[in-house]
Every structure is written in structure tokens, then in C-alpha cells.
Amino acid sequence: MNKNNRGLTALAALMATLIGAGTANAADTQLVRIGFAGPLTGPSAHQGLDVEHGVSIAIEEANQQQLKLGDKVAQFKLVSEDDVADPRTGTAVAQRLVDSKVAVVIGHYNSGTSIPASKIYADAGIPQISPSATNPALTRQGIKTVFRVVNDDATLGRYAGNYLVKTLQAQRIAIFDDRTAYGQGLADEVTKAVKAAGGNVVVREYTNDKSTDFNAILTTAKSQKVDAVFFAALDYQAAPMAKQMKNLGLKARFMNIGNLPNDEFKKMAGSAAEGVYAWNYGTPLLEMPKGAAFEQKLKAKFGTGVVQSSPAAYDATWAAITAMVKAQSADPAVYLPVLKSESYEGVTGTIAFDEFGNLKSPAATVFQFADGGWKTLSVERD
Template identity: 50%
Template sequence: MRLKLTIVAAAAVALSSGLAFAQEVVTIAHVGPTSGAIAHLGKDNENGAKMAVEELNAQGVVIAGKKVTIKLMTEDDAADPKQGTAVAQKLADAKVSGVIGHLNSGTTIPASKIYSDAGIPQVSPSATNPKYTRQGFKTAFRLVADDTQLGGTLGRYAVKELKGKAFAVIDDRTAYGQGVAQEFKKAVEAAGGTVVANEFTTDKSTDFNSILTTIKGKKADVVFFGGMDAVAGPMLRQMKSLGINAKFMGGDGICSTELVKLAGDAVTDNQVYCAEAGGVEGKQKAGMEAFRAKFKAKFGTEVQVYAPYVYDGVKLMVAAMEKAGSSDPAKYLPTLAATKDYHGVTGDITFDNKGDILNGALTLKTIRGGKLVELAVIR
């Protein structure tokens, strides 16, 4: 009888330990395109999430007096809206505590409705279409400036600083590409420039000879492309083969180290100008440089664009859980929304009432000597 009681007691202890262990794991998901043409950007973001989670677990996370382990669940949306919503539903069904992602506006926006319905906080490190945070969802947050600032700043810069007069605008028909191209066009016209060609392609196209021939005929001195580096690289090569010597501009989608590789010798110094949504100044630069060095040592590759924003997104989400004393989305969401002056490697983070970062920065860059060079940080 004593043996039977001992076994039952041991089983009860094991069961309770198992339940306690289950309660000590908090799952956060990262979603981005880790397959397809811009997989290098999605992997960059995913690595930022991995680095943050490893550091948090090494330091120790305590929520409501209990030490917890942060588990990272990673999903691939392939930059495809349908796959993005399927992944979002999977994460909602899994009842994850929060989501960092998606990378593209085209996947982030449709997925945001699913996260909102499930009450799951979503922090996008890179989606710039204004619509994302203007749908009224209390669960949606953004860590970078939006297309209104991005396209607008580039448009004004093109007219006032680059002295452009005739502009060709191309977009890739995605939510991101169309959004940033539209804002660029509005800013160019407001600053006195003339849009002589308005063309479009797709995010999977490789042949641009037809639209580029049209642009050459209209003598555009600046070509703006709303899209990603995987398309911009081949486009620049074809511009060179057609003898188009215009300046080439784009948003954060082309502002990557990968563009330099994809375009190769088709790019001359000071020909390409882009703006990255985000940027640090002054004393904050040291923290960003330290992050980049740590990232390269860990993954053997340079930061592409948004890994630091994913890294900050994970950490500020966990900080909100710790402050609220709960990983339950309904309980820590108000604390996350009230984030003020969170000191991240990307700068100080404060959300406005829409979930947008307050006073978001933009970093203007060009390519010189085969490298991306920073020109200025603008707010």
C-alpha cells in the first residue's frame, strides 16, 4: 500500500511539474519571407528575432515573479498575401502571445485583421504602407516611418537636391510598391517636378525592356522604383544596357546590401538613392554599430536592413509582458501600447495612438565604391 501511495504521489509531482513547466514557456512568433526572391530580407529579420530571444533567455525573463523561457516560433509567408493570412490563422490557432512581422505591407495588412480578431499583438518591423495602422486595430504596431514620410522625403529630395526635372515612376503592384510610389509622385509634383512616365511591373518580373524603352524615349532624368531589391537589381542592369543614365531611386525595399550585389557594375557612384525607414544619430550610433558587429559574428553576414528592428520588437514586447506581469495578450497589450522612450538599438521607441512610432526617422543613402553610404538621417 505504501509503495502504491508513493507511486501515486510521485506521479502527481511529475504531473504538476509538467504543468508548471508548460506555464513557464511564452511563445512569440516571427513571420517573414524566408523563401522566394526576397528570402535574404526575411532571413535577416528572422535572425534578428533569434538573437533577441537567445539574449533574453540567457539574461533571464521574469513575469509575475516566475522565471519564463521565451520560445520563438518562425513562419514563412513567402511575401505572398494568401500564404501570409494562412500563417496568421495558424498562429492565432496556436494562441501565440505575440507576433513580430510581417516584413511586407502586402502580407502585413491582411494578416493584421486575423491578429486583431484573435487579440494578438503584432509588431511590424518594416511594413510601411500607412493603411496598416489606420484600420483601427488596437493590436497593430509599427517600428518605422511609413510611406507618407518615406516617399514624400525622397520626392522632395529628388527635386530640390538632385535637381531632377523629368521623372519616371515604376511600381511592382504590391501594397508597398504602389504606396511608396504614389507618395513619391505626389511629393515630386508638389515640389515642381514633372512625372513624364508612370509604369508598372510585378514583384516577380525579370524583363523590363519594354517599360524602360518607353522611359528612355521620354527622357526621364530620374527613375523611381516602388518595389524590392530582387527586381531593382536586374532593372538597373537593363537600364545600363539600354544606355539610360538617369538617377535611380527607391524606398527601403531597395536599400539593402544585396542590391549592390544584384546590380553589380551597372551602378555608378551617386547614381542610386534610397531611403531606409529608420535611423540613428549621435550617441545612438554606437549601439547600432555594436549590434551590427555582434550580428555579423553570430551569423557570418552583414545586416541587410531590418534585423535591428525585429530585435527591438521582440525585446520591447517581452518588456511589456514583464511590466504588465502577464504574457496574456489581453493583459499586456495596454502596456505595449503605452510604450514610451523604450531604449532600443534602433533608437528610443514611443508609440502614438495609432500604433505608429512617434517621430520616426528616415536614413537617406547612396551607393559609392560598391557600398551603401549614409547621407543623412531625417525626421
């Protein structure tokens, strides 16, 4: 055999070995698809991307650990969908994720998309864990496959209403909402809490989640001499409202819930951010058990820190993965009972669910923007 033939034979043997090894590796692994759904375009894209980042880091870490399901190494793969924060698109996205045979869905970001999508996941038997959808209706449908890893708005609305009346001493309050499932439900809860605490809701108005001109309802609030304004909407609407309150000379204190304590609001609101109050779900990042380390991971991978819900998204993803590993299966029918009963120590704290799929021990924090940054005022727990 000449030298060239010997070389070809050796190369062929090497290729056969590599192909055989690849086949063996493929046979020893199990692909597990993890779905994500949220707004990746539009005005809430920064929030949706933040959630996706949390899911992505959890999946990357899980793959590095070579976790086993039975005799196979799980290979977790992210299947990401953009629901543009629209309920109709959300249901179409949900069906695509079901058709993709995902083992779990982390999302949706908004309550208005999460609630209709939850029925589609339930019909397919696929667990859905939202890191951010807070409308109480999500877990009051009697659906056994739906969970959330944040406070619901019944609790946070009670905190906010009490704080407005008892701490800020507000008596004439205007309450506005964006008419989404999230905004309207939250504003209704705050209204109930204000009245229960002895305050007066003298203006109760709504807009929509596309509007950025609030001069009409703010003028009404000014004419009623309100001393506080509460707006149940996301940061891209809260910022122009804060600006317009300043321009109108409306001196009332301004409060929002949900996703305000971030740098994006500061950029959008400018000097009007000063003095704004904001409730947020969970504890402050640097007070979370593993918050500082998570922030470093996020910046190293994506060049940006936490916006709002990425720590909760990370924990939601790991809660599902941990349940799969404990059950030794990615089949939802097999690991769902473990997910319901497990306790997982995450970035945000202990993740454990009650009988409805709500977090057993949620917390909430009130902040104020002062001297160029968000200051923690109080952390509340029931």
C-alpha cells in the same frame, strides 16, 4: 545489502532527485511563444531571414536574463512561419500562429501580407508589431493591436519626392512600382510629393513583383527624356532594372526606397550599382545607439551582418517582452495597454508608439552607392 544493491539504490535516489528538480523547474517556468512571419524562401528570403535573426537574438537574450512574469520565469520560444511574401499564404500563416497561441507576432515583412494578416491577429486580440511593413493603410484600419517600428510610406514618399526635385534637380521623372500593396502605395506617395515640389511625372507605369524584364517601360522612359527614375520595389528587382537602364543608355538617376543599401544589391547589380540612390527606414547602422554591438552579435551567431530590418525586429521583440515584464503577464489583454504607452530604448533608438501604433520619432536616410559602397548623404526627421 550488497555493493550492487547499494549502487542501484543510490542511482535511484539520484534519478528521483533529478526528476523532482525537473518537475520543480517546469512548475516554476512559463512558456511564452513569440511568433514571426515573413518570407523565408523565394527572392526575398534574405530579407525574411534577416528579420528572423533579429527576433531570435532578442529571445535568446531574454531567456538568458531569466525574466519573471509573476512568480514564474518566462521561457520565450520562437514560432516561425514562412509566408513566401504572398498575401493568401500570409493569412493562412497568421491563423496557424493564432492556433499556436503566440503572445505576439513580429511581422510580417511585406505590407501586402501584413495588412490582411492584421485582421486575423486583431480578431484573436494578439498584438502584431511589424519591423518593415510601411504602407500607411496598415495602421489606418482602426485596429488597436497593430504597430510598426519604422517610418510609413507617406512620410518617406514625401522625403523622396522632395529630394528628387529639390536636391537632385530632377524635372522629368518616371515612377514605376511592382503593384504590391507596398510598391503601389509608396509610388503614389512619391508621385504626390514630386508634384507638390514642382516636378513633373512624365511616365507612371507598373510591373509585377515577379518580373525581371523592364526594357519596355524603360524604353518609354528613355523616349520621354526623363532625368530620374524612381522604382518602388525590392532589391531583387531594382538590381536588374539598374542593369537594364545601363544597357539601354538611359542616363537618368535611379532611386529606390526600402531595402537597397545592402551587400546583396551590390552583388546582384554589379557595376550598375554605381550612382544609385536609395532611401532607407531609420538611421545608418553605425549611427544607431547600439548598432555596432548588434552587428557583432548578428555576425557571431549567424555569420552574416545586418541586411536591413533585423535591428528593428530585435527592437520590436524587446518592446513586446518589456511590456510583458512590466505588466507581469504574457496575456495580450493584460500587457497590450503597457505596450501602447511604454518607451523602450533599443538598437534603433527610442521605441514609443502614437495613438495609431506608428513610431513617434521615426527617421529616414538617403544613401548613394559610390566607389564600391553605400555612402550616407542625409538623415531626415520631421
